[in-house]
Amino acid sequence: MKDTFIIFSLSAWWLGPSVLIILGLTYLMYAKKNPWSIALSKFLGSLRVLATLLLVLMLLNPLINRLNYITEKPIVALAIDNSTSLLSNNDSTALNDLIENLQDNLAQLNLETFLFDLKGTAQLPIVFEGQATNLNAQLDVVYEALESSNLSAIVLMSDGIYNQGLSPAYRKSIIPIYTLGLGDTLIKKDISITEIRANKVVYQGNRFPIEAYIDGSAYTGTKTVVRLLDGQEMISEQEVTLSAQLKVQFEAIADTDGLKRLRIEIPPEENEFSKTNNYKDIFIEVVEGKEKILIVAPAPHPDIRTLRSSLSQSKNYETELYIPRLNQTPPSGKYDVVIQHQAFTDNFPELTYNGTPAFLYILNETSDHKALRDETGIIIEQLEHQQNLITPTLNTSFSKFTLLNQSALMFQKYPTLNVPFGDYQLSNSTETLLYQQVGNLVLAKPLLSFFDDGSKKYGILFGNGIWTWRMQEMALSDAAKSFDEILLKSIQYLSIRSDKRKFTFTPITQSFQTGDLIRFASASYDALYDQIKDNKIVLTLFQENSQSSNFDFIGNNSNETFNIGTLPEGIYQYEATTEINSKTEVAKGTFTVANAKLELTTFTANHNVLKELSENSGGQFYLPNNIDQLTSHFEQSKVKSIIHPIQDFTRMIDMTWILALIIGLYCLEWFLRKYLGSY
Incomplete structure (x- = not known):
């Protein structure tokens, strides 16, 4: 369907006089006696009137507004739980046939379908290889991808077993969610180590506890043994009586520094459904000592608790708090990093620090910008003490350290912060990690920046209230991984003394999970410490069994990560080498790949979760053999298409075919006049 409108940039009243003038001149031209008939004079006059009128219209340059209408079919999103637990009771070919059958049925009802697996959009055939199931996050992905579309319903195909994120059963949704219960709800005879x-x-030399949680409900009352092993050596063994929720405690000693791999195992019982969940490995890092972090503030603030909670996620840090009215004795120890909250305010405590700690300054609305300039060289030209409400956005070119991709997405969901409204001038040797964003507009103004000139190092956050960030993330994802990552990596960067190595090559995290892409960040520098590119990097990986693998990369001068794919569970040592100025530079380190075995914890489908989810959202629960009933429900519900108007504006002067028509009309008139004997 199309509607067409003409919009004049000049007054359309000009058309009236123009038409009269055109008619008058044409009449004078053809009123005199001609060697052809009156009817032919009228025809030639009509050609001239039409051509001249079109020419006048082009000079008035109106806009042609064509209104097209596009019909958007109702969309049904098929959310597929592609975790490995589904293969314990189903065949992947049969599952894909079921999905394809449902797609075909919905297509016959003139419904458009989109496929999603646990990671995002997907295509058939679905590969059931997910190592963890977060159904709540999967539904979030569906909503975000189709929020501006005609989403009519979601069909979730799952066994209801979730092992990450919040329970989907209590999720509220304005879109009805229909669930298709897969798997087997019969309890299997199985023993499972559910958690360690x-x-x-x-810390080296310390004894530390290990707790193993075991589900032995299918063998309640049976006696067995639980062992703790370090490699092939058995450290401890306990005889236990199996029950539904059994906790077994061990104690080990951190004798040598480095990564240690420990295993909890239970001998399999006769006729046990699966033996793969009778053991579970954990990786322990033994370190020599903690780094000390001092938090200083003139007064209590919710941010302080947030900082300490986040730093407590890493056992590498020991935090100390000093607030004058709460602490009688000023701090006197040696600290690696000092966090100054509400920095550069009039009542900020004056302290003398031992050594040369790095600083993280967190400003507030009353921070003295002159004191900030004197200390850091940063200039803020604030407009009449005005504040601006902003959200953070990640600088993808930041080179000091690397953040995971999901962190950038989470930052967009954080609440706003108050920052000074005005112009910012950063000192040399400063790099910005987070920029300010207002709505959809990213400003070239820093929110979190880092300075390092080789002798002095600090970070500066230009606003406070970050406690709302961590709280928001906890509410959205039941964890604060992105917030903790950015704070911990900032503190880690500040605590490391100036690195003058010409070649760095490090994994983006020290602990990966099976199925994760193993990525490394690298940087290479010349004699003047300018970053260089196009240098060949050779990476050698050494596994616990002494097998090695080699990878080749070409470096560049951006903050790119190198991906070597997935690796099996284990402790890995790596050695990366490159040639810089005819000299071989080497970077070494270790990392772990752990298998949480989340999908092997239970093999009994939980259809109750799916039923509650459907009931709370206005949907219904179905079994695979009732798929025709699901199709019939959609046929009877008569979901409607949406008609979207789309406007297309074209200037008449840009329509070359009209110009060609004008020229053609004039040429036809001229030719006929000459052919008929006019001079």
Whole structure:
């Protein structure tokens, strides 16, 4: 369907006089006696009137507004739980046939379908290889991808077993969610180590506890043994009686520094459904000592608790708080990093620090910008003490350290911060990690920046209230991974003394999960410490069994990460080499790949979760053999298409075919006049 309108940039009243003048001149031209008939004179006059009128219209340059109408079909999103737990009771070919059958049925109802797996949009055939199931996050992905579309319903195909994120059962949705219950709800005869709890980082020489949680409900009352092993050596063994929720405690000693791989295992019972969940590995990092972080503030603030909570996620840091009215004795120890909250305010405590710690300054609305300039060289030209409400956005070119991709997405969901409204001038040797964003507009103004000239290092956050960031992320994802990552990596960067190495090559995290892409960040520098590119990098990986693998990369001068794919569970040592100025530079380190075995914890489908989810959203629950009932429901619901108007504006002067028509009309008139004997 199309509607066409003409919009004049000049007054359309000019057409009236123009038409009269054109008619008058044409009449005078053809009123005299001609060697052809009156009817032919009228025809030739009509050609001239039409051509001249079109020419006048082009000079008035109106806009032609064509209104097209596009019909958008109702969309049904098929959210597929492609975790490995589904293969314990189903065949992947049969599951893909079921999905394809449902797609075909919905297509016959003139419904458009989109496929999603646990990671995002997908295509058939679905590969069931997910190592963890977060159904709540999967539904979030569907909403974000189709929020501006005619989304009529979501069909979630799952066994209802989720092992990450919040329970989807209590999710509220304005879009009805129909669930298709896969898997087997019969309880399997199985023993499973569901969880192991232990500190990820311990200190050399200390004894540390390890707790193993075991589900032995199918063998309640049966006696067995639980073992703790370090490699092939058994450290401890306990005889236990199996029950539904059994906790077994061990104690180990951190004898040598470095990464340590420990295993909890239970001998398999006869006729047990699966033996793959009878053991679970954990990786412990043994370190020599903690780094000390001092937090200084003139008064209490919610940010302070947030900072300490986030820093406590790493056992590498020991925090100390000093607020004058709460602490009688000023701090006197040696600190690696000092966080000054509400920095450069009039009542900020004056302290003398031992050594040369790095600083993280967090400003507030009353921070003295002159004191800031004197200390850091940063100039803020604030307009009449005005503040601006902004959200953070990640600088993807930041080179000091690397953040995970999902962090950039989470930053967009953070609440706003108050920052000074005005112009910012950063000192040399400063690089910005977070920029300010107002709405959809990214400003060239820093929110979080870092300075390092080789002798002095600091970070500066130009606003406070970051406690709302962590709280928001906890509400959205039941964890604060992105907030903790940016704070911990900022503190880690500040605590490391100036690195004068000409070649760095490090994994983006020290602990990966099976299925994760293993990525490394690298940087190479010449004699003047200018970053260089196009240097060949050779990476050698050494596994625990002494097997090695080699990878080749070409470096560049951007903050790019190098991807070597996925790796099996284990402790890996790596050695990266490159040639810089005819000299071989080497970078070494270790990292772990852990298998959480989340999909092996239970094999019994949980259809109750799916039923509650459907009931709370206005949908219904179905079994695979009732797929025709699901199709019939959509046929009877008569969901409607949406008609979208789309406007297309074209200037008449840009329509070359009209110019060609004008020329053609004039030429035809001229030719006929000459042919008929006019001179």
